[in-house]
Amino acid sequence: MSETNQNLSSAYKTILDEVAKVEPRIADATRAELTDQRGSLKLIASENYASLPVLATMGTWLSDKYAEGTVGHRFYAGCQNVDTVEDVAAEHARELFGSEYAYAQPHSGIDANLTAFWAILAHRIEQPELADLGLKNVNQMTEEQWETLRRKFGEQRLIGMSLDAGGHLTHGFRPNISGKMFHQRSYGTDPETGLLDYDAVAALAREFKPLVLVAGYSAYPRRINFAKMREIADEVGATLMVDMAHFAGLVAGKVFTGDEDPVPHADVVTTTTHKSLRGPRGGLVMATEEYAPSVDRGCPLVLGGPLSHMMAAKAVALAEARTETFRTYAQNVADNAKALAEGFLKRGARLVTGGTDNHIVLLDVSGFGLTGRQAESALLDSGVVTNRNSIPNDPNGAWYTSGIRLGTPALTSRGFGADDFDRIAELMVEVLQNTEPVTASTGKPGKAKYTIADGVADRVQSATDELLDAHPLYPGLEL
Incomplete structure (x- = not known):
C-alpha cells in the first residue's frame, strides 16, 4: 500500500468517525456500502470505482460556495477559486478529447443533454430569427416576436436510437423531457444482426428532416462510425450531437480513434464523468x-x-485519464469485454449482435427460460451484480426484459483480466442454467419469481469470493 493510500485511509476513517458522532446510521451505511462493493462482482456497465484522490476531492469546502455564471462572470462575489477549478476541469477535458470547447458545470448526464439540446435550439433557431428581425439579442424582442420563437422551438425534430435497440431515455424517449421538447422518431437496429443500419438511419433522416441527430447508446455492444453519422446529418442539415456517456473512457484512452472517435465529427458531445471515465458522478458538454x-x-x-x-473532482479524474496508465486501462476494458463475450458464446449463451467491440456485453437470457428480472435476481443471490435490460423487440417489455446488460469497466479497475472474465462467464452460465421460473398463482409463467437449484448460489458465491480476494478494492483502506 502506497504512503498516499495510507494517508487517505487514515483520513477516511477519521471523517467517518466524525460523521458517526452526528448520525451513526449514515456512517454505518457508508461502511456497509464499501463492504458490499468489495464482496460482489460488479458488472453494471454504468458503474465504476473512482480513485481515492477523486473521492477525497468531492468532500471539501468547495461545496460551500455558490458560483452561478461562468468563469470571470459570476453572479456572486468571491468566486476566484471556483474560476480556477472550472478552468482546470475544462482545460483537461479539451486536451484529453481534442475538443475546441468544454463546459464542466452539468450535474449529471441528463443535465448535460438538456444543456446541449437547448444550446442547439438557441444556436440554430434564435440567432437566424433575430437577424431576420433586425435584432441583436433576445432582450430587444417584443412579446409577439417571442411567441413566434416559442412556436418554432416547439416544432423542432429530433431522431435518436430507440430504447430497445440500446439508446438512452434522453435520446427522445417519449416519457422523458427529450421526447416532450421535440417531435421525435427513433432509429433501431437490423432485426437479423442487431447492428446499426446506417442506410436506415439516413432514410429516416431524409423523411423526417430532424434539426438534431443524436448518436450514442447505453446498451449497444458495438462501436459507431461517426463519420457516417456526420454525413447523414450534413445531408439533411441537422446538428450532430453525440452522447458518449458510456464509452467516454474508451475515447479518452484512445481505444476509439478515427471514425469511431465522436469529437472530430460532432457539433456537440455530451458525457458523464463516471462510467468508463472512472470519475465522479457528473456531466460534461463539449462543442x-x-x-x-x-x-x-x-x-x-x-x-x-x-x-x-x-467540478474539482472532475478535474482530478480528467487529469488521471490523460496518463498512459489510463490508456492501458481503457484497452484492458475492451479486451476484457471480448473475453467475457467469448466465455458466454463458447458455453452456448446468446449475445445480442453476437459479441462486442466496446465495454458492453448484452446477454439474451430467454434461452435459459428466464426474464431479465429473474436472471438479475438469481445472479445477485450468487454475488454477481448486473442490471436487466431490454433487447431489440423485447417481448417482456422494459420492466421485466429479456436481457442482462454487463460491463467490464469496474472489475477492470480492480485488476481483473481476460482469464477472470472467462471464469465469470462460466459462473454466470452455471447460475442461469440452474435457475427456474416459478409459475404465478394464475397458472401462467411468472416474470419475477424464480428458484435456484440447491447449493448453486452458495457455490458460485464462494467462487466469486476467490476472484474478489485476488483483486482487492481500495487495498489497505480500513474503516
Whole structure:
C-alpha cells in the first residue's frame, strides 16, 4: 500500500468517525456500502470505482460556495477559486478529447443533454430569427416576436436510437423531457444482426428532416462510425450531437480513434464523468467554438449553481485519464469485454449482435427460460451484480426484459483480466442454467419469481469470493 493510500485511509476513517458522532446510521451505511462493493462482482456497465484522490476531492469546502455564471462572470462575489477549478476541469477535458470547447458545470448526464439540446435550439433557431428581425439579442424582442420563437422551438425534430435497440431515455424517449421538447422518431437496429443500419438511419433522416441527430447508446455492444453519422446529418442539415456517456473512457484512452472517435465529427458531445471515465458522478458538454456561447448559457437556462466540489473532482479524474496508465486501462476494458463475450458464446449463451467491440456485453437470457428480472435476481443471490435490460423487440417489455446488460469497466479497475472474465462467464452460465421460473398463482409463467437449484448460489458465491480476494478494492483502506 502506497504512503498516499495510507494517508487517505487514515483520513477516511477519521471523517467517518466524525460523521458517526452526528448520525451513526449514515456512517454505518457508508461502511456497509464499501463492504458490499468489495464482496460482489460488479458488472453494471454504468458503474465504476473512482480513485481515492477523486473521492477525497468531492468532500471539501468547495461545496460551500455558490458560483452561478461562468468563469470571470459570476453572479456572486468571491468566486476566484471556483474560476480556477472550472478552468482546470475544462482545460483537461479539451486536451484529453481534442475538443475546441468544454463546459464542466452539468450535474449529471441528463443535465448535460438538456444543456446541449437547448444550446442547439438557441444556436440554430434564435440567432437566424433575430437577424431576420433586425435584432441583436433576445432582450430587444417584443412579446409577439417571442411567441413566434416559442412556436418554432416547439416544432423542432429530433431522431435518436430507440430504447430497445440500446439508446438512452434522453435520446427522445417519449416519457422523458427529450421526447416532450421535440417531435421525435427513433432509429433501431437490423432485426437479423442487431447492428446499426446506417442506410436506415439516413432514410429516416431524409423523411423526417430532424434539426438534431443524436448518436450514442447505453446498451449497444458495438462501436459507431461517426463519420457516417456526420454525413447523414450534413445531408439533411441537422446538428450532430453525440452522447458518449458510456464509452467516454474508451475515447479518452484512445481505444476509439478515427471514425469511431465522436469529437472530430460532432457539433456537440455530451458525457458523464463516471462510467468508463472512472470519475465522479457528473456531466460534461463539449462543442465546436460555434456552439460554445450557447452552451455557456447552461446556467441559468437549465442548470442551477454549479457544484464546485464536483467540478474539482472532475478535474482530478480528467487529469488521471490523460496518463498512459489510463490508456492501458481503457484497452484492458475492451479486451476484457471480448473475453467475457467469448466465455458466454463458447458455453452456448446468446449475445445480442453476437459479441462486442466496446465495454458492453448484452446477454439474451430467454434461452435459459428466464426474464431479465429473474436472471438479475438469481445472479445477485450468487454475488454477481448486473442490471436487466431490454433487447431489440423485447417481448417482456422494459420492466421485466429479456436481457442482462454487463460491463467490464469496474472489475477492470480492480485488476481483473481476460482469464477472470472467462471464469465469470462460466459462473454466470452455471447460475442461469440452474435457475427456474416459478409459475404465478394464475397458472401462467411468472416474470419475477424464480428458484435456484440447491447449493448453486452458495457455490458460485464462494467462487466469486476467490476472484474478489485476488483483486482487492481500495487495498489497505480500513474503516
